[in-house]
Amino acid sequence: MHQLTEPxxxxxxxxxxxxxxxxxxxxxxxxxxxxxxxDLVPVxxxxxxxxxxxQFNMIYIFGVGEAPISISGDPATAPKLVHxxxxxxxxxxxxxxxxVGHELGIRGPFxxxxxxxxxxxxxxxxxxxxxxxxxxxxxxxxxxxxxxxxGKLVLLYGTRTPADILYQRExxxxxxxxxxxxxxxxxxxxxxxxxxVDVVTTLIPKAPFDPLNTVAxxxxxxxxxxxxxxxxxxxxxxxxxxxxxxxxxxxCAVGFCGHCQxxxxxxxxxxxxxxxxxxxxxxxxxxx
Amino acid sequence: xxxxxxxxxxxxxxxxxxRPEHIQLMVGCAENVRFHPEEYLFRxxxxxxxxxxxxxxxxxxxxxxxxxxxxxVVQTLGEGDVxxxxxxxxxxxxxxxxxxxxxxxxxxxxxxxxxxxxxxxxELGYEIMKRFAHLMEKELQxxxxxxxxxxxxxx
Numbered sequence: 001m002h003q004l005t006e007p008x009x010x011x012x013x014x015x016x017x018x019x020x021x022x023x024x025x026x027x028x029x030x031x032x033x034x035x036x037x038x039d040l041v042p043v044x045x046x047x048x049x050x051x052x053x054x055q056f057n058m059i060y061i062f063g064v065g066e067a068p069i070s071i072s073g074d075p076a077t078a079p080k081l082v083h084x085x086x087x088x089x090x091x092x093x094x095x096x097x098x099x100v101g102h103e104l105g106i107r108g109p110f111x112x113x114x115x116x117x118x119x120x121x122x123x124x125x126x127x128x129x130x131x132x133x134x135x136x137x138x139x140x141x142x143x144x145x146x147x148x149x150x151g152k153l154v155l156l157y158g159t160r161t162p163a164d165i166l167y168q169r170e171x172x173x174x175x176x177x178x179x180x181x182x183x184x185x186x187x188x189x190x191x192x193x194x195x196x197v198d199v200v201t202t203l204i205p206k207a208p209f210d211p212l213n214t215v216a217x218x219x220x221x222x223x224x225x226x227x228x229x230x231x232x233x234x235x236x237x238x239x240x241x242x243x244x245x246x247x248x249x250x251x252c253a254v255g256f257c258g259h260c261q262x263x264x265x266x267x268x269x270x271x272x273x274x275x276x277x278x279x280x281x282x283x284x285x286x287x288x
Numbered sequence: 289x290x291x292x293x294x295x296x297x298x299x300x301x302x303x304x305x306x307r308p309e310h311i312q313l314m315v316g317c318a319e320n321v322r323f324h325p326e327e328y329l330f331r332x333x334x335x336x337x338x339x340x341x342x343x344x345x346x347x348x349x350x351x352x353x354x355x356x357x358x359x360x361v362v363q364t365l366g367e368g369d370v371x372x373x374x375x376x377x378x379x380x381x382x383x384x385x386x387x388x389x390x391x392x393x394x395x396x397x398x399x400x401x402x403x404x405x406x407x408x409x410x411e412l413g414y415e416i417m418k419r420f421a422h423l424m425e426k427e428l429q430x431x432x433x434x435x436x437x438x439x440x441x442x443x
Binding site: 129130131158159160164185187188189191193194195196197198199201202205206220221223224227 | 301348358360361362363364366367368389429430433434436437438439440
């Protein structure tokens, strides 16, 4: 029988889940050629907005449409929101065209978060691929803010090229800390790159953590997550200590519309973070 | 001393579970080596007479590309990795450059010496082949993942 390991969610979406709240762009940063980050503040300063690492918001660009985007900021600074996104469709293209002071709508937060409670007392291994670092960054903030509650903290991060590395300044800061380990690798080096060149899964065998006492959180392209999970299992991390964040075509964000249905799961409501042993078979099922 | 290398080889993940007498046969072909940063372990096109068990440091495997600004890094390897397969396959020439990007300490094995021992002792040869085949399978899988260009935008 499946062992339920998913964390309890005590952050419920606002009572009227279909009603967007107005937020204003406070900062805009271009991270890479095709990704950018916005800091958002509520137009109504009394607007309560709490979230947990791994949750996402539906971002509404007025007159264009909505898109689900993970929250990538520090939960402790809510109601300020930070979203990093890649330009992939009409909404994110329109969003890139906005500037500081522009308003947009936010519905959320939605979804099950990363298992920061389950991870307490364990080593925490974060495996991120590409833009998958963005949804994992709130976990880093949380663990670093509650450092004594956790064992070792290890970030394994892989990208396509050095130019695609997100949050470069922060990565340098994390790397210089004595209480966490950061390993970055790229698939393709460019001149001047002096770091690792290989796929992110090759970092797993050598990373310094105790497999039996580790909770691992994996976020990135689904193929990468599958192979990262296999690598972690080979290393000895128990299957029920692995978590993945799935990405599907989320529309309503509350399990009404069925767009993101994955067999028995609604990714927007039951995920996006899932215990790996609960979705392992679904990830391998074709046509889903 | 050569005899000191046995324990390190025996502890190396790729040689885990290898019989002590086989380790001792390998030690007979082994040498402790070091390379300074920017020093080449080997160059593309050279005769491949050695392979390496990295003990410390990082090595960059590179291909020369006249239009790519010089050397293009194909892969980096570090402590615990094994560098070099071409000693196994005729005509035993290097396909890549291997450059130390920091101080490297390694155990070098003489490929011709070990091939001779594998020919004389097929059990040793089978053990070595199994382990290198596993290594190649892992490398191939990593290369396949990289070829997928997983992080590319999906429009």
